[in-house]
Amino acid sequence: MTQPPAAGPTPPPGAGWSGADEIHDGLPAAPAEPGAGGRGLRRGLLVAGATAGVLVLGGTGYAVATYVSGGGNQPEEVLPADTLAVVKLDLDPAAGQKMAVSSLLDRFPSLTSGEDDDDLRSTLVTPLLADNEWGLTYEQDVEPWLGNRMAVAAVPDPGSEAGVAGVVVLAVTDEAAMTERLEAVPADSFAFAVRDDFVLLGEDQALVDRLAAGGSTLAEDAGYTEDVDALDGDQVAVAWADLAGLQDVVPLAEAGAGLGDQALSGRVVLGVHAEDDALEVTGLTRGTAPTTSTAATEPTGLAADLPADTVAALSVSGLGEALTTSWATLQESGIPPEFEEQIEALGLDLPADLGAVLGTDLAVAVTGDLAAPQFGARVRTDDPQRATEVIDRVAGDAELPVAVSPLDDGYVLASDPALADALAADGGLGDTEAFRAAVADPDDAGAIGFVDLGELIDEVVAQGGDDAAQAQEYAALGALGFSASTTDDGGRFVLRVTTR
Incomplete structure (x- = not known):
């Protein structure tokens, strides 16, 4: 191949260079692999x-x-x-x-x-x-x-x-x-x-x-x-x-x-x-670039009202409408026969039933400690009665230990009755320092995610042992948050990792 000439005279090679025909045999040692295991x-x-x-x-x-x-x-x-x-x-x-x-x-x-x-x-x-x-x-x-x-x-x-x-x-x-x-x-x-x-x-x-x-x-x-x-x-x-x-x-x-x-x-x-x-x-x-975000143009309004002790959260608006709109495409792509049999056995009317369950706004929360986490969701839907009936039917058939409570504008679902009560009330997650620092523009976002890294790390450090030493190295981490929103020219996604 034709190469460009070097600019100016070529300086003497550095120490250890023995000519262009001597390409080096040695390679830097590979980094040591991390220790095996996991707890x-x-x-x-x-x-x-x-x-x-x-x-x-x-x-x-x-x-x-x-x-x-x-x-x-x-x-x-x-x-x-x-x-x-x-x-x-x-x-x-x-x-x-x-x-x-x-x-x-x-x-x-x-x-x-x-x-x-x-x-x-x-x-x-x-x-x-x-x-x-x-x-x-x-x-x-x-x-x-x-x-x-x-x-x-x-x-x-x-x-x-x-x-x-x-x-x-x-x-x-x-x-x-x-x-x-x-x-x-x-x-x-x-x-x-x-x-x-x-x-x-x-x-x-x-x-x-x-x-x-x-x-x-x-x-x-x-x-x-x-x-x-x-x-x-x-x-x-x-x-x-x-x-x-x-x-x-x-x-x-x-x-x-x-x-x-x-x-x-x-x-x-x-x-x-x-x-x-x-x-x-x-x-x-x-421009008009497409986005894979499922967030609707309406912001999600549930994340900020989750319990203040929420460790991890995900809130998305418009899921029910998005699934209902795309159901025909999903059917054309082919639904597995075993799934169709389960739908028929449960007496579900899809996509209407699933649209009611997912609703217009949905927030999922994780609370508690790492040893015994609790999971729950709060949903706004136009048909709360239909949504709770579908959940009761599915949960009963699968013997899932969940509590479901209807609300005027939707319902709450949780793995623990106490958490269900907390989700039904207006919590204060949006007022916590960790959430405010990690989640950009929450009032305009159609999708929000949040993880309180500091809380998780503090818990592991307090428990002691080998994991505590590892966690201590990351003690300065605060939280991880993301938000997705629509703009006049397309969409915007922001991921933030904070320190404390």
């Missing part, structure tokens, strides 16, 4: 909840805090304007983001211990090089020239059978070192070309040469810039896709996306934003 529901819930927060706070966040300069070119400045999708990570973001991530990580000292924690680039790239046929290693072949910004993109490739090609964009701090390392790889392995301060890597030399030759860029595309600007504040990472453009190149219905004949349109953008006490992931659909 049932208690450990499972703890690890699931803590991981959801720490993966975001400790993974993306720690890397950003280790770089302090900021500024400079971004990958979209070397990608073409007709780029179809891109995911980029900025390890050198704006100063405010560095300070916010640093504040977050100060709360998790165990996450920043260890000799390799100061280089997320190694964490990201090393697995990609594992068992590569050229013997490349991160330390000797990538680290000397890799910068702090990177992206993976899908671009149109009319000359290929697929019509689309993938390209990797990496910031370069030493072009001569980069060229020397990459030219040591056999010419038919991959292609690369340089544009400004980035190297573009792909499978076809003609493609990357074309991308490097210039022309309008993604940074100049109005749709892309408006979508990213619509996110709140500066971002640590951004993902963006032109759904209509992707479908024109790769028909998603034929690719098995489960969308049938539905045409995609519009765009989607997702950003990761750090605050002093939280990390927030925001997703937007723009």
Whole structure:
């Protein structure tokens, strides 16, 4: 393949380099596997909840805090304007983001211990090089020239059978070192070309040469810039896709996306934003982009009224109507015969009965401790009598130990009579500090989720034992929350992980 000439004279290779024909045999040692075992529901819930927060706070966040300069070119400045999708990570973001991530990580000292924690680039790239046929290693072949910004993109490739090609964009701090390392790889392995301060890597030399030759860029595309600007504040990472453009190149219905004949349109953008006490992931659909959210245009109003001691909650509006509307499609796809037999045996009239049970607004709550959790739901429905009759019939047939109580506007269902009484009253979950911090814009959301991570962690710590030591490492976590809502231009989804 034809490679671009190095800029200026090539400096002497670093210590230990023995020529381009000596591709390194050794690979970095694989990380030690975590210990086996597990201690049932208690450990499972703890690890699931803590991981959801720490993966975001400790993974993306720690890397950003280790770089302090900021500024400079971004990958979209070397990608073409007709780029179809891109995911980029900025390890050198704006100063405010560095300070916010640093504040977050100060709360998790165990996450920043260890000799390799100061280089997320190694964490990201090393697995990609594992068992590569050229013997490349991160330390000797990538680290000397890799910068702090990177992206993976899908671009149109009319000359290929697929019509689309993938390209990797990496910031370069030493072009001569980069060229020397990459030219040591056999010419038919991959292609690369340089544009400004980035190297573009792909499978076809003609493609990357074309991308490097210039022309309008993604940074100049109005749709892309408006979508990213619509996110709140500066971002640590951004993902963006032109759904209509992707479908024109790769028909998603034929690719098995489960969308049938539905045409995609519009765009989607997702950003990761750090605050002093939280990390927030925001997703937007723009234009008329479809969304998989089941939330109706009417907000859900039940989550805030759940009991104040609720540990986990899910609240969604419009489920009954959504299921009734889509029932014909479900029937066309084929209902298993055994399910039809059960429906007939119970005397259910579907979808009307199920629509009454799910109602116009539904909230599910989990209370109690990890050893003996209690489950319940409060539902608003236009036909409470029909809903409770259906539940009594199904619960009786299945011998389910649940309590059902009708209300003027719906019903409550719970695994414990005391919880049923609490659900029937107006609780105070929406007034708790954990809920307010974790759930963005609850008054406008058609779907809300909440987990009180701090409460779960405190309970495990109080119980002592091996799990307590593990839980203590995550003691700074507060809560996890999400909300989904409709906007004039599409939809909005916000996931927040808070600290305390």
